[in-house]
Amino acid sequence: MERRARLKRRSGESTKVKHQGEPSVFTCPDCQGTLFSLRDGGMIRFQCRIGHLYSPESMLEAQDDNVERLMWSATRALEEQAEYISQMADQIAKASDQPTADGYAAKSRSAMEKARKLRLLLDTDLTLPNGRIARSAQSR
Amino acid sequence: MSAHRMIVIGASAGGIEALQQLVSGLPRDLGAAVLVVVHTSAQNGYLADVLARQTPLNTVKARHDMPISSGRMYIAPPDHHLTVEDSRVVLTRGPKVNRHRPAIDPLFESAAQAYRRGVIGVVLTGYLDDGSAGLAAVKSSGGIAVVQDPADAVVPNMPRNALMHVNVDFCLPLSQIAPLLIELVEGKKVPGKKRK
Numbered sequence: 001m002e003r004r005a006r007l008k009r010r011s012g013e014s015t016k017v018k019h020q021g022e023p024s025v026f027t028c029p030d031c032q033g034t035l036f037s038l039r040d041g042g043m044i045r046f047q048c049r050i051g052h053l054y055s056p057e058s059m060l061e062a063q064d065d066n067v068e069r070l071m072w073s074a075t076r077a078l079e080e081q082a083e084y085i086s087q088m089a090d091q092i093a094k095a096s097d098q099p100t101a102d103g104y105a106a107k108s109r110s111a112m113e114k115a116r117k118l119r120l121l122l123d124t125d126l127t128l129p130n131g132r133i134a135r136s137a138q139s140r
Numbered sequence: 141m142s143a144h145r146m147i148v149i150g151a152s153a154g155g156i157e158a159l160q161q162l163v164s165g166l167p168r169d170l171g172a173a174v175l176v177v178v179h180t181s182a183q184n185g186y187l188a189d190v191l192a193r194q195t196p197l198n199t200v201k202a203r204h205d206m207p208i209s210s211g212r213m214y215i216a217p218p219d220h221h222l223t224v225e226d227s228r229v230v231l232t233r234g235p236k237v238n239r240h241r242p243a244i245d246p247l248f249e250s251a252a253q254a255y256r257r258g259v260i261g262v263v264l265t266g267y268l269d270d271g272s273a274g275l276a277a278v279k280s281s282g283g284i285a286v287v288q289d290p291a292d293a294v295v296p297n298m299p300r301n302a303l304m305h306v307n308v309d310f311c312l313p314l315s316q317i318a319p320l321l322i323e324l325v326e327g328k329k330v331p332g333k334k335r336k
Contacts, residue, residue: 030236041276043305051235055245057268057301058238 021047028052029062071122078115082108144284144325145172145210146224146255150244150274152179152266154294156190158314159264163195163213165318170197172260172325174213175251177222177242179266188215204231216242223250238270248274257282260324262317264288266298272305279306284324284331286310286317 021036028035028048035046035054047053054062089104151158155178166174174197178187185201192199195213200206202214202222206229216222220231222242230250237243244263248271251259261278263271265288279285285308290296292313303311309331310320323329 040273041280041305043273043276045273048235053235053237053243053245055238055269055273057297058240058270061268062239 029054029059029066068122071118075115075118075122078111078118082111082115085111143258144260144327145258146208146251147172147174147260147262147321147325148247148251148274148278149174149176149262149264150248150266150271150298151177151264152240152244152268152270152295152298154265155179156187158288158294159191160194161314162264162318163191163197163199165315165322166195166197166213167322168196168198169211170322170325171210172321173208173210175202175208175216175222175224175247176213177216177244177247179240179242179244179270180218185218188217191215202229202231204229216247218242221246223247224254225250226254238268240270244271245274245277249277252277252281252283255281255283259283260286260321262286262288262321263299263302264314265293265295267295268297269301269305271298272302275302275306275308279308284309286312286320288317289313 021038024035024037024046026035026046027033028046028050030052031048031050033048033050035048038045038047043056045053045055046059085104085108089101089108092104093101149159149162159176159178176191180187188199188201191213197213198211199213199215201217206214208214208224208227208229214222214229217231219233219241221234221237223230223232223246233241237246248261251261252274259278259281261275261283263275263286275285275287285302285306287299287302287306287308287310289311290300290303293299299311302308312320320329
């Protein structure tokens with residue numbers, strides 16, 4: 001009876017093995033919570049309040065994915081802005097305020113250029129022959 | 141009868157093929173329970189069926205609160221952590237560990253906590269380092285640590301990382317792991333004092 005109750009509770013619990021650790025200067029790549037560092041023998045792992053737990057290499061991989069996701073987000077934001085400003089420029093040109101329209105068009109091109117540079121950075125990273133694995137092989 | 145009554149096995153990339161070979165060498169009357177975690181996609185629920193075809197050992201997809209008994213193999217279902225407590229299966233959908241669910245470390249750590257020196261942990265082929273911390277826990281609770289020889293693994297990283305972090309008892313090619321497990325369970329072999 002007691003065991004059943006415990007198992008039932010456990011199944012709704014966030015994590016099986018509770019770890020204790022020191023607060024770190026890093027945040028969880030999955031939920032942005034503070035990560036606590038755990039030292040088991042020679043290995044340093046990280047766990048957040050929720051219970052996301054990272055071994056050394058999975059932490060690195062999660063950060064890689066996070067950086068890529070955020071760079072794509074920034075690229076998208078810039079391209080959206082370029083599009084929006086360009087629409088504004090068209091509206092203003094129709095209202096015969098060409099100097100202001102030109103100003104907006106220039107700002108649109110600038111946003112597009114930033115986005116292009118980000119895409120270039122992302123493409124360059126991605127064209128490495130499986131960057132992650134190459135790097136972990138090198139570190140051995 | 142030896143004290144080793146629980147075998148926990150973890151594998152990732154290349155793991156299904158490796159496990160098919162390994163379990164084909166385990167007998168129907170194995171004196172230990174076998175619990176298996178393989179990193180798979182959330183959709184792949186067929187691993188237990190695939191492995192059941194390769195082994196005389198009674199093989200089931202693990203269900204929550206199932207009693208754990210010798211001579212049975214329990215396969216982690218997709219999208220759940222497989223852990224043990226009080227000789228029963230505990231499945232949770234808790235946060236991902238090492239970016240996986242099921243993950244290897246929670247199984248190994250809970251087995252080490254529940255079965256102490258009765259555990260044999262086995263880390264097979266795969267990328268990254270899930271299983272390293274778990275195998276260290278098995279070892280520090282008095283259990284036995286077994287790792288597939290990286291040179292023999294389709295993907296050597298996971299065994300190599302386990303070797304780096306854990307003072308393992310046995311590092312062997314896949315073909316020698318099932319015979320070793322049988323000998324360990326039957327008490328015909330004990331880990332040497334000096335380990336590699």
